[in-house]
Amino acid sequence: MIAFASLALLQIADPQGTPTFWPWFIATVIKMVVFFTIYMVTVAYLTWLERRVAGWIQDRQGPNRVGWQGLLQPLADGLKNIMKEETFPNYASKALFMLAPAMAFIPALIVWAVIPFGAPMPTPWGRVDLILADLPIGFLYMLAISSLGVYGIVIAGWSSNNKYSLLGGLRASAQMISYELSLGMSAVCVLLLAGHVGLPQIIEQQVSMGWNVLSLTVAALVFTIAAFAETNRLPFDMPEAESELVAGYHTEYSSMKFSMFFIAEYANMVTASAFIVTLFFGGWDIPFTTWDNSAPYSVLKSLLTFGFFYVKIIFFCFFYMWVRWTLPRFRYDQLMALGWKIMLPTALAYIMIVASATLALDAAGISRGVLFSLILFALNVVLLVILLVWLDRGRMVSPSYTRARRDEVLRLRERAQRSVLVTEVAD
Amino acid sequence: MAIGVKVLGRPVEEISYVRATVKGLGRTFKHLVNPHKVTMQYPEEKYPISPRWRGTHRMLTTETGKAKCVACGLCPTVCPANCIKLVPGEDEDGNRYPLVFEIDEFRCIFCGYCQEVCPEEAIHVGRHYENSEFSREGFVYDLERLMAQTHPVSELWDPADPKGE
Numbered sequence: 001m002i003a004f005a006s007l008a009l010l011q012i013a014d015p016q017g018t019p020t021f022w023p024w025f026i027a028t029v030i031k032m033v034v035f036f037t038i039y040m041v042t043v044a045y046l047t048w049l050e051r052r053v054a055g056w057i058q059d060r061q062g063p064n065r066v067g068w069q070g071l072l073q074p075l076a077d078g079l080k081n082i083m084k085e086e087t088f089p090n091y092a093s094k095a096l097f098m099l100a101p102a103m104a105f106i107p108a109l110i111v112w113a114v115i116p117f118g119a120p121m122p123t124p125w126g127r128v129d130l131i132l133a134d135l136p137i138g139f140l141y142m143l144a145i146s147s148l149g150v151y152g153i154v155i156a157g158w159s160s161n162n163k164y165s166l167l168g169g170l171r172a173s174a175q176m177i178s179y180e181l182s183l184g185m186s187a188v189c190v191l192l193l194a195g196h197v198g199l200p201q202i203i204e205q206q207v208s209m210g211w212n213v214l215s216l217t218v219a220a221l222v223f224t225i226a227a228f229a230e231t232n233r234l235p236f237d238m239p240e241a242e243s244e245l246v247a248g249y250h251t252e253y254s255s256m257k258f259s260m261f262f263i264a265e266y267a268n269m270v271t272a273s274a275f276i277v278t279l280f281f282g283g284w285d286i287p288f289t290t291w292d293n294s295a296p297y298s299v300l301k302s303l304l305t306f307g308f309f310y311v312k313i314i315f316f317c318f319f320y321m322w323v324r325w326t327l328p329r330f331r332y333d334q335l336m337a338l339g340w341k342i343m344l345p346t347a348l349a350y351i352m353i354v355a356s357a358t359l360a361l362d363a364a365g366i367s368r369g370v371l372f373s374l375i376l377f378a379l380n381v382v383l384l385v386i387l388l389v390w391l392d393r394g395r396m397v398s399p400s401y402t403r404a405r406r407d408e409v410l411r412l413r414e415r416a417q418r419s420v421l422v423t424e425v426a427d
Numbered sequence: 428m429a430i431g432v433k434v435l436g437r438p439v440e441e442i443s444y445v446r447a448t449v450k451g452l453g454r455t456f457k458h459l460v461n462p463h464k465v466t467m468q469y470p471e472e473k474y475p476i477s478p479r480w481r482g483t484h485r486m487l488t489t490e491t492g493k494a495k496c497v498a499c500g501l502c503p504t505v506c507p508a509n510c511i512k513l514v515p516g517e518d519e520d521g522n523r524y525p526l527v528f529e530i531d532e533f534r535c536i537f538c539g540y541c542q543e544v545c546p547e548e549a550i551h552v553g554r555h556y557e558n559s560e561f562s563r564e565g566f567v568y569d570l571e572r573l574m575a576q577t578h579p580v581s582e583l584w585d586p587a588d589p590k591g592e
Contacts, residue, residue: 056459061466326455327448392443 019126027128035132039112042314043266044074050266050321057325077259084255089161092252096159101253101260104152108267111145114138115274116200118284118306120297130284130302131200138199139191142275143184146230149268150176153232153239153249156261160252168248171332172232172239178339179229179236185347186222189354190279193368203283209368211282215376216354218383220280222347227272229339232265233320235327238335273316277309284309346387353383478582481537481552484530485580486573494574495549498523502541502550510534511541528570532558543583551580 019027048063048070055062063070088094115138118130135141150172157169190212191197194205206212213220229236240248250261277283284305291301330338357379366372467474487495498515510533516526539552555578560566 053459055466056464057455059458059461059463059465061464061468322452322455322459326451388443388445392445 019123019128023123023125024128027123027125028132031128031130031132035112035117036109039109039267039270042270042310043263044078045071046266046269046317047077047262048073049318050324053318053321054325057322081256081259086255086257087252089252091161093159093161096155097252098257100152100156100159101257101264102152103155104149104264105260105267107145107148107152108264108271111142111271112274114141114199115278116203116283117274117309118302121299121302122297127297129200130306134198134200136198139187139197139202142199143180143187146271146275147176147180149230149264152261152264156253157239157249160249162252164245164247165249165251168239168241168245168251171241171245172249175229175232175236175238175335175339178336179226179343182222182339182343182347183226183230185344185351186219186226187279188351189216189219192351192354192358199278199283202279203285205368206282207285210370210373211280211285211287213280215373215380216280217377217380218346218350218387219354220276221384222343222350223280224276226343227276228320228323229335231268231272231320233269234324235330236335237329238332241329243329269317269320270313273313273320276316277312281312342391350383353379476554476556478554479584480554480556481539481581482555482578483532483553483558483576484535484541484568484573485551485553485576485578486528486570487549487551487580488574494525494528494570495547496525496528496570497547497549498525498528499546501544501546505540505544507538507540508534508536525570528573530568530573532566532568533563539581539583542581553578553580555579 051073052062052064052070054060063073066072066076088097113133114131114135116129116131116134121128121130153172154169157165157167157172160166190202193209193212193215194202196202196205209215232239238248239245240250242248245251250258253261286305286308354376357376361372361375366375489495498513500513500515503509503511503513510531512527512529512531513525514527515523517523537552542551545551550573553576555576558566
């Protein structure tokens with residue numbers, strides 16, 4: 001078999017053509033190994049970056065002791081976590097307790113199978129697509145698998161036999177179900193423009209029409225917010241909520257199992273960033289140029305496009321951290337109200353608007369190109385003004401009294417003015 | 428409702444979440460790129476300590492290399508933490524000297540009374556605070572160790588110049 005494989009590898013094929021089975025198989029294995037390595041190292045260094053960014057934002061230094069600028073900190077942390085004592089709660093459900101960290105981590109990893117991360121790379125054995133599995137239904141696979149991540153958290157919360165963990169797990173499930181809807185709905189607009197559910201095709205569409213963030217700004221915004229909620233990052237870190245639930249679903253975990261949840265969080269961050277980049281920011285497309293997308297592919301092009309994809313992902317990971325150290329956590333009712341009353345209606349209405357606009361533009365005979373996206377962009381600007389200026393008047397995330405009925409508030413104010421106990425009445 | 432409830436009437440423009448978020452992101456980014464960080468990089472840089480800083484003890488010596496201590500017994504008497512152990516001895520000329528002089532740095536509360544009371548200006552508290560040992564016994568400093576210390580000694584408080592200026 002190996003002899004056959006090497007024979008196949010020795011065949012000289014057209015570098016731009018499709019490879020035969022064995023080169024394809026070996027290339028896939030190599031891609032997986034290389035990709036997994038890059039991914040895990042990135043995740044490890046994101047933990048370091050998070051702490052440095054946290055430090056800088058708070059006018060501190062962050063970890064800078066282990067190695068140059070603290071760059072060996074992830075290694076030291078890994079070593080520490082492996083050496084630490086592993087504890088099992090007495091009444092925990094052992095099997096599920098052991099399974100949960102893996103279930104939190106694996107979905108984040110296997111989603112990457114369908115995300116294209118560079119221009120195709122020509123080799124002497126044929127053209128290798130820089131995607132692990134080019135599924136024709138990549139987008140659906142992505143949505144399906146990313147929803148599985150919540151199982152890890154819920155099972156962890158339940159199997160720990162700890163009330164705080166259970167609350168964390170329950171919150172996670174409620175939150176994920178709420179935000180998954182807006183996540184899926186906002187991404188439907190991308191499918192409307194691309195006309196295909198494969199991720200390479202979505203990137204192709206963005207190459208020809210300009211990035212979706214311009215033509216579908218509102219959807220990009222909703223998707224990003226929902227992605228924050230899906231990864232349980234602040235301001236949506238309800239399942240963890242240190243100040244309320246000790247550490248939420250991973251209260252009872254120690255040593256490497258805790259570390260697995262930690263890794264899973266960052267792995268999810270990278271994956272969510274990759275979603276945002278692929279669906280709305282052109283994937284591996286280099287902006288303002290077309291040479292990187294056209295046919296005679298070269299190794300340099302592949303590396304450059306991969307580099308761009310990587311930079312975009314790192315930017316969004318940084319954005320995650322930046323937001324984390326800026327915003328305080330939502331109250332639970334605010335979270336639910338935002339998800340169901342604002343994000344879902346917005347996403348649904350936006351589908352209708354984009355669908356109508358697309359139909360109208362097609363009927364007007366405007367071809368899908370730059371002009372088409374510019375008209376959509378203008379539409380988005382109008383919608384954003386309506387959303388952010390008119391709608392966001394204490395109605396989005398706000399003190400609870402703004403959700404009280406107007407006449408109730410007036411009645412309370414009137415009563416307060418009559419009361420002798422209240423000396424200061426604003427307004 | 429017996430007690431009047433204070434209902435804030437902020438203008439709705441001011442409670443826009445999105446605008447507050449953008450403002451906040453700007454604020455945090457300004458701190459992110461601000462090169463002035465408050466963390467002191469401790470082992471490399473240290474905060475300057477006061478000339479009256481009372482740290483680990485030091486026994487001063489005469490030119491001949493002997494301890495200045497005359498074993499008068501004032502410091503173990505004044506010590507509120509009872510951490511000084513002194514066994515006096517006397518040589519042929521009738522000069523008193525300490526046979527045993529030990530200070531338990533764990534018991535010591537670093538009040539500096541020993542330095543103030545010492546008639547010979549022998550025992551001092553020093554401007555030094557980085558002490559670490561592998562065992563508790565290591566913190567009982569004997570006479571030899573006290574004499575071997577080289578750090579600067581603490582200045583006494585001067586009533587004429589209460590702020591040390």
